[in-house]
Amino acid sequence: MQVTIKDIARECGVSVATVSMALSSKKTRVSEKTKAKVIEVARKYNYQPNNAAVSLVNKKSKLIGIVFNDLRNTHISSLFMEINNVVEKRGYSLVCHIIEDDGAVECDLLRNVGAGNISALIWAKSLEKYTNEEKKKLNDAILQLDVPVMTMDNYGFACEGTDVVFDYRQGGYIATKHLIDYGHRRIGCVAGKKNYQVTQERLEGYKMALQEAGISYDEKLVVYGDYTMNSGYMLFSYIMGKKVTAIFSMNDEMAFGIYRAARMYGVSIPEEVSVVGFDNVPFADVMQVPLTTIGIPVEEIGKYIGERTMELIECTEKKGRNVREYKPQLLLRGSTRKI
Known part of the structure; x- marks a missing residue:
């Protein structure tokens, strides 16, 4: 039979509330001696807390x-x-939601997300x-959640949390400058979604x-895809028809389509066209012609987001909002050449 928190309280001779506080990761008024005894008994019986019950008491679940x-x-x-690797080790689970480019349903989604405590x-x-008006509605919906919020862009949210941003402007500059430094003057750009x-x-x-570099911008050399491999594949013939000698692809997935x-x-x-990608996704460096790309430290960013999220959840004091920025790095491989 599964051991309950009442069983542990009975064996330790303390209240259920004391056991709950002793097993919590937060600071409490429970003495170290009592806390040690409760933890010892909980381990003896391999006690696992009922997360649903905990969420009813705390008004929050172990869900992110x-x-x-x-x-x-x-x-x-x-x-x-x-x-996920970070939060799972701390006993939390990620609940993933996919929302396509439809701002009208964002607030509805947030209401559904919030209902999960x-x-x-x-x-x-x-x-x-x-x-x-859309910004205000989204910000109001976020505030109503009353939880810390991490973002991957600077949305201007007023709630507690962190905006984790990447210097994409500098990344685009570095990628293009590399091609210019290699002698290219007619450089096509396979862009992502325009909005x-x-x-x-x-x-x-x-x-x-x-x-x-004194090169005139030509809008005919810029084509918009959707960051998928298929869009890079579909746009290749058009961009090559513009007599380019190099292509800056705004992500590696589209660059794979170009390949x-x-x-x-x-x-x-790169003999007939040089290609630079963006992201440094897995497999970019194991292609037959390894892809020169702009590196984003995705492991470092993911780890930071996970750890910062846990820090905000477990902290009893509000910490306001801050920004964490990451910088790009050119990873030079075989897909570009000097002309």
């Missing part, structure tokens, strides 16, 4: 909500695994262009590098 646009992207799934929320959805903030920031970096199309059309990388 996490929201993405799409889990098919290797970069995003790797991030999810790193976060989550202890924190990781809002890993890409930042889009919002109207002021994403990360797309606009990478494009700004691309433009900065061109301007610095596939290049193979089909008999175009050699």
Whole structure:
């Protein structure tokens, strides 16, 4: 028969409330001697707390909500695994929600997420262009959750938490400058979804590098995909038709699509076209022609998000909101060459 918290309280000669506080990870008024005795008895009987009951008492569960646009992207799934590895070791579980690019349903989703008595929320959805009214509605819905919220973009939320951001503008600049330094002047850009903030920031970096080198920006050399491999594949023939000698792909998934199309059309990388990706996803360095790319420290970021989320959950004092920024790094491989 499964041992309950009442059984432990009876054997230790203390109240159920005392046992609950002694087994909690938070600071309590229970003496160290009593706490040690309770833990000893709990271990003896291999006691496992009833999480559902705990959530009723604390008004919070051992669940952390996490929201993405799409889990098919290797970069995003790797991030999810790193976060999960951290929180799972602390007895928490991630409840994943996928929401496509439809701002109208975001507040409805948040109401559903909040109904699960989550202890924190990781809002890993890409930042889009919002109207002021949409921003206010989203911020109000977030505040109503009354839990710490981690984001992967600077959403301007007023709740407790951290905005974990990456310098995508600098990444776009570094990728393009590398191609310019290799002598390329006609550089195509396979961009992601136009309404994403990360797309606009990478494009700004691309433009900065061109301007610095005295190369005129040509909007005909920029095509928009959706960050999937298939979009890179579909856009390849158009971009090559513009007589480019190099392509900056805004993520590795689209770069893989470019590789596939290049193979089909008999175009050699990097002899006929140089390619730079973005993200450094798994397999980028084991291709037949390893992909030069902009590295994002996804393991480090995922670990930080997990640990910071746990810190915010377990801290009894409100800590406000802060920003954590990561910087890009060019990983030079075989997909680019000097001309």
